[in-house]
Amino acid sequence: MGHQLGDASAPARLAAPDEGIGRDELALATRNHGLPLEALRYDVTPPGLHYVLTHYDIPYVPDDAPWQLTVGGRVRRPLQLDLAELRAYPQVTTRVTLECAGNGRALLTPRPVSQPWLVEAVGTAEWTGVPLRLLLAEADVEAGAVDVVFTGADHGVERGVEQDYQRSLPMDVAIGTEPEVLVAYAMNGAALPPQHGSPLRLVVPGWYGMAHVKWLREVTVTDTPFTGFQQSVAYRLRQESAEAGEPVTRIAPRALLVPPGFPDFMSRARVLRPGPVQLEGRAWSGRAPVTRVEVSTDDGHTWHEAELAPDDGRRWAWRRWRFAWTATPGEHVLSARATDGAGHTQPLDQPWNRGGFVNNLVQRVPVLCLEAGETA
């Protein structure tokens, strides 16, 4: 009886065949945004161009508002730290490429109804903060601890479950050094912008975005596996909704290219003129360093080695690549394909899962090369 949360919060569903993007998906798309692909040119993404995905509302935290991070649960010495205290710990800055686990979802058939990303849910930033392992060492984790749970200040309901956003990491990942998890208070050398977790967020280099809990308030050590909504219900790879599914963890390899030429406003189709074109882009993998990028200019029929920028030792950031192409009049489809050191590569046919996660289908960029000398 009465008015239930479920009245406002429906189960997950798949779009019907030929069902266009709905009002609900559009409302998410106008709030959250991707990296405009031309911004792949920046080594470090300006914060306003970095992709954003927020589950609930962005918490309103005035600049001078106090903020406390608690470290508790199965620890011998619980901590309560304000921002000044966090800044007094040793500081680490890591360049990290962050990608949403749902990137590519809107290209799936059938389409899981959720944030409708095409390919642009990515960005790279310099994150500065305290290594989480130092905070956990200071808090003195008890024997038998298994998970570390991270709680953000963002509150909402999802498939009927009211919640603060929470995710966990296994203890070995939380205290690991490859990657080294950060409690970050700066992005590109400045305070975090609101949409990126101001004033504190977790950064888990190499992992998809759902692990990088924003507006971080609590770190809780548990002696049983965490089974919260975002861990056990969402962010699992499943074919059928009744399956337990595999967890979503590290980022699969992907390459994207800067669309060459200039766009049509409405279709985003690319237009260029005949002659030499320097194709360029970025490639990344959270699983192992990128070792190879191949380019196709004939819709995947033939592939050619791209030139990788020298390894700059920034293991968790994307790597630049280049390929010299000569455009000839006609229609072409450009693609790039990344392979990492563990042998993972990108598929030409996307395997499907019900949540629309961990997609890394090879990008297709249709371009129209005009006849020589043709003007508008």
Next chain:
Amino acid sequence: MGHQLGDASAPARLAAPDEGIGRDELALATRNHGLPLEALRYDVTPPGLHYVLTHYDIPYVPDDAPWQLTVGGRVRRPLQLDLAELRAYPQVTTRVTLECAGNGRALLTPRPVSQPWLVEAVGTAEWTGVPLRLLLAEADVEAGAVDVVFTGADHGVERGVEQDYQRSLPMDVAIGTEPEVLVAYAMNGAALPPQHGSPLRLVVPGWYGMAHVKWLREVTVTDTPFTGFQQSVAYRLRQESAEAGEPVTRIAPRALLVPPGFPDFMSRARVLRPGPVQLEGRAWSGRAPVTRVEVSTDDGHTWHEAELAPDDGRRWAWRRWRFAWTATPGEHVLSARATDGAGHTQPLDQPWNRGGFVNNLVQRVPVLCLEAGETA
């Protein structure tokens, strides 16, 4: 024969009845983004939350790249100014609420196929720059000048027309003081972010966003009316495509409210619990100062006066309003309606035009108030 621009660039069209948002509209929605409505709480919008609409690509301008602004055409003393020279002119800072002319387009029936905004294409910033009238005075405009044309560095094709983005203002607006047009080099006290026109943009307080030319390179005085694409083809109010149409100019009044309670992730439906709720929001008009905001909590059947924040003299920025409501269990639809000093108010039924411009339909925010004591 051969490959034509038109192959990549289709005419404007209207969506068919019940046609969902298409891939092309989605591609625009993942690039451009609105103000997350909870960010209406900020007096001045953090740059990454301010709405963004870019017609073509965001030009890549490295921080240390030289930039020249030319002021030419029908002037006696053409200018060529770098950023340091522009900063040497008298500096003005104005707080301006900027709204996209297409805000609300995706709510129209039939829906013009273009950037599919719901209601969130707005933001407020402190813009700092040189008054345009000072530059035009220095350049010494010739008698008989009628328009001032502004050219940005963004290049693309739209409905078959290849172009740099260009808009004009009539001379009296360009040299006016109400509003005072700025050539702006700072936003909220910092250099312009790439998506907001780095390093220079025009700011025309009170006018819709299409007038605020980003990546500004050229100011050209003309002695004939400017008839470029963005002036004479796009941004006109028309019922039929063959009409000349009326130009889109100043912002019509609008109020938006901060959606109360917390959201469902997918539907963005709002959930709250019974009791007092302080409703709040912002209201603005480019046509005359906002003089009244009314609130409805019963889907527009009855209206009540909201409390307007004191007039702070910032004529071109939105004004805060508040309304004390007591939520009772059940479903409610909240709305706010702004009226300005010239008697313009917001419609409850949206007049339609083919481009989907100048919409200011009253916002509807459905909320679900749970039974007292109900928990998840």
